Amino acid sequence: MRIDKVLEGDIRSAARLMRDLDDRVPSAIEELKALYPHTGNGYIIGITGNPGAGKSTLVDSLISVYRNASLRVGVVCVDPTSPFSGGAILGDRIRMQRHASDSGVFIRSLATRGQLGGLSRSTFDVASVLDAMGFDRIIIETVGVGQDEIEVMKTAYTSVVVTVPGLGDDIQAIKAGILEIADVLVVNKADREGADRAVRDLFHMLDLRGGVGRQEVEIVKCIATLGTREESGIADVAKAIDSHRGRMGQQEDARRKERAKAHIAELVRGMLADRADATLRAQGGLDGLADGVVRGEQDPYTAAESVLKSL
Amino acid sequence: MSDTQRKRRILVAKPGLDGHDRGAKVVARALADAGHEVVYTGLHQTPTMIATAAVQEAVDAVGLSIMSGAHMTLFPAVIEALKKQGAEDVVVFGGGIIPDEDVVELLANGVAKIFKPGASTQEIGQWVTDNVSVQD
Ligand SMILES: Nc1nc2c(ncn2[C@@H]2O[C@H](COP(=O)(O)OP(=O)(O)OP(=O)(O)O)[C@@H](O)[C@H]2O)c(=O)[nH]1
Ligand SMILES: [Mg+2]
Numbered sequence: 349m350r351i352d353k354v355l356e357g358d359i360r361s362a363a364r365l366m367r368d369l370d371d372r373v374p375s376a377i378e379e380l381k382a383l384y385p386h387t388g389n390g391y392i393i394g395i396t397g398n399p400g401a402g403k404s405t406l407v408d409s410l411i412s413v414y415r416n417a418s419l420r421v422g423v424v425c426v427d428p429t430s431p432f433s434g435g436a437i438l439g440d441r442i443r444m445q446r447h448a449s450d451s452g453v454f455i456r457s458l459a460t461r462g463q464l465g466g467l468s469r470s471t472f473d474v475a476s477v478l479d480a481m482g483f484d485r486i487i488i489e490t491v492g493v494g495q496d497e498i499e500v501m502k503t504a505y506t507s508v509v510v511t512v513p514g515l516g517d518d519i520q521a522i523k524a525g526i527l528e529i530a531d532v533l534v535v536n537k538a539d540r541e542g543a544d545r546a547v548r549d550l551f552h553m554l555d556l557r558g559g560v561g562r563q564e565v566e567i568v569k570c571i572a573t574l575g576t577r578e579e580s581g582i583a584d585v586a587k588a589i590d591s592h593r594g595r596m597g598q599q600e601d602a603r604r605k606e607r608a609k610a611h612i613a614e615l616v617r618g619m620l621a622d623r624a625d626a627t628l629r630a631q632g633g634l635d636g637l638a639d640g641v642v643r644g645e646q647d648p649y650t651a652a653e654s655v656l657k658s659l
Numbered sequence: 660m661s662d663t664q665r666k667r668r669i670l671v672a673k674p675g676l677d678g679h680d681r682g683a684k685v686v687a688r689a690l691a692d693a694g695h696e697v698v699y700t701g702l703h704q705t706p707t708m709i710a711t712a713a714v715q716e717a718v719d720a721v722g723l724s725i726m727s728g729a730h731m732t733l734f735p736a737v738i739e740a741l742k743k744q745g746a747e748d749v750v751v752f753g754g755g756i757i758p759d760e761d762v763v764e765l766l767a768n769g770v771a772k773i774f775k776p777g778a779s780t781q782e783i784g785q786w787v788t789d790n791v792s793v794q795d
Contacts, residue, residue, distance in 0.1 A: 360714050360745050367717035372662045434666070435691035441712065442701035448708040454715055459696050461664075622662050 351379050355386060357481055359454065366456055366477055370470040380473055383480040390422065390479035390486045393589060394504030396466060396526065399492030401510040402536040404443035405572040407487050409582040411447050412575055414485050420452045422478030425489040426467050429459040436460075440489055454478060466490035469618060472503050472611055502610035505603060506592045508532045508585070511550070513542035527553060530565055532588040538569040538581065564595060620659075627659055665793040667695040668718040672704045674737065675727040682776075683724035686754065686783055690722070693784030706733065710740035713749055720771075720791045723753035730757050730765065738769045750791050754778060 353361035368376035393410075395403050407423060414421045425440035436459035447453040456478075458468040467490055478486050488504060509530035527533075527550075535546045547567050554565055566588040574580035596603055628634060637654070640646040671687040673680045680702050687699045698716045700709065713721050721741070725733055734753065741749050754774035757765070762773045771790065774783055 360717075363715050363717040367668070371665050374663070429696075430691065433692050434694040436696045437687055437691045438696060438698045438716075441698060441716075445700055445704065445708060445712070448700075448711050449705075455712075456715060457698050459666075461666075626662075 351382050354379075354383065354477065354481060362454070362477055362481055363456070366470075366474045369473040369477070370458060370461075370468065372470075380476065383477065386480040387476050388479065390475075390483050391506075391593065392475055392479070392486045392488065392504045394488045394490065394507040395510060396490040396507065396529075397492070397510030397534075397536075398512065401492065401512050402572045403489050403492065403510050404440040406508075406510055406534065406536060406570065406582070406585070407440075407489050408444045408447070409572050409575050409580060410487060410586060411444060411453055413582055413586045415447070415450065415452060416576065418452075419484040420482065421447075421454075422475070422481070422483035422486045423453070423455040423489070424458060424471055424474050424478070424486070425455070426458050426460060426471060426491050428491050429461050431462070454481070454483065460491060467503065472614075475503065502607060502614075505596065505600075505607075506531045506589050508534055508589065510534045510536050511546065512537045513540050513546040531592045532585065533565055533567045534570050534585055535567065536570045536572050539571045539573075543569050564592075566591070623659055624655065627655060631655070631658070667720070667787065667791055667793055668698065668716060669695050669720045669722055669787060669791070670698045670700065670709070670713050670716060670718045671722045671724070672700045672709045672712070673702050673724045674704045674706060674709060674733045675725060675729050676703065677727040678702070680724070682726065682754065685780060686722060686724060689780030689784045690787055692780070693788055695784075695787060706736035706740040709737050710744050710746065713741060714744045714746050718749060719793055720750035720752060720787065722787075723751070723755075725753060725755040725757070728756075730755055731761055734765050734770050735768060752786075754783075 350361050350365060354365055365376060365379060369380060395407055397403055404425065411421050411423065423444065427436055427438045427440060429436045438457035438459060441455055441457050444455055447455070456474055458470060458474065460468050463469045471488060475486050475488060507529050509526055511533070513535060533550055535543050547569060550567050568581060568584045568588050570581040570585050571579065572582065576582055637651040641648050641651055669690050671683055671690065673683045687697045690697045698712065698718060700712050709721060721737065723734065723737060734751065738751055741747055750771045751769065752772040753770065756776055757773055765773060772786060
């Protein structure tokens with residue numbers, strides 16, 4: 349059985365299972381169900397932030413910190429699928445390749461495949477496989493995003509938002525939504541001018557926000573390109589993640605429940621959408637209905653309702 | 660009801676020591692434009708790094724760009740590393756400045772296709788679509 353191999357740590361079997369989950373092979377879902385009892389021990393960390401902010405570089409350095417502590421690290425990095433070609437270039441891994449031959453590190457790249465929110469539909473599942481395999485830390489890097497890429501918060505236990513100095517008044521670019529999900533805020537590229545100002549600005553924004561239960565967001569400066577060198581600040585990032593985890597301690601059950609709720613809701617929506625698509629296909633697609641609407645014989649709502657009726 | 664959506668996944672890498680990866684990037688772009696998912700690992704990759712990435716990423720094929728003249732060692736080394744990790748079913752292809760007699764030998768030894776420097780990106784994209792099947 350493949351899941352036995354996965355649980356034994358067989359990399360190839362695990363990678364193939366992830367592939368089948370990503371490709372939505374029905375039998376893979378059954379395998380995932382069987383793996384579920386083995387999940388729950390890995391600590392899942394989400395990394396999000398502006399395009400080019402240094403997320404992958406930060407992940408690379410975080411891997412080093414965790415490896416130095418003898419923790420095994422799984423990474424899932426998500427890049428966008430082109431809506432035109434359906435293809436994708438998955439380039440986050442480049443920054444982490446020095447860990448490529450470390451057997452304590454498993455890096456997997458995924459394309460969004462049309463999913464909004466900065467993750468792929470399979471991200472949660474792939475992270476679950478890594479969890480079942482016994483990885484101690486599972487880091488998820490989202491698509492480099494504007495503002496509504498907040499899905500990661502629902503998947504991760506600690507969400508890290510990465511930004512850079514020099515956004516100036518544009519610091520508003522990290523808009524409300526993304527600030528709100530941050531458990532840890534990182535000002536990366538602190539070797540550049542304006543890092544302290546960025547920290548101050550973020551501090552004010554958090555202060556204004558006042559947020560419920562979000563007062564304790566730590567803001568950390570970092571130079572991710574310096575790896576684990578003292579001046580890089582990466583140790584502070586890791587520490588901030590740890591202290592968030594500590595603070596979450598008592599509420600961990602609540603957070604897990606919120607996470608499960610969000611996941612179930614997303615699955616229900618996804619399954620419904622799949623069923624709607626299948627029903628439409630079985631009925632010969634949208635052409636007939638659209639013709640009716642164009643000819644003025646039917647309004648679009650009635651057309652949509654007619655599809656729903658036969659779900 | 661099958662919602663299964665297989666997509667080809669290709670790893671593009673640049674093994675060896677030579678310095679720029681423009682060619683590899685162009686190929687990566689072309690394959691993505693042809694609708695494939697391309698894992699790009701960048702410069703200076705060792706055969707073991709390439710094979711490990713190919714296994715973790717569960718790719719169908721590995722495309723290597725080799726301009727350094729070391730193709731007669733690097734192609735076999737990558738094929739060997741894949742085999743060692745149980746991934747001998749991964750298709751290996753590549754491109755670079757490679758003399759015809761070397762091409763013949765490489766093709767006889769497990770490399771599926773070698774593109775000449777002048778090959779068009781469409782040609783490469785199409786070849787992958789036609790020759791790399793998605794494993795089940
Ligand atoms: N000066 C400086 N450059 C950095 C730092 N961290 C990352 N970079 C550079 O910023 C560029 C982008 O880094 P990535 O790690 O790829 O950024 P990313 O956020 O993962 O990018 P996307 O995934 O494309 O959104 C690279 O050229 C890095 O070398 C830093 O601390 N200081
Ligand atoms: Mg990145």
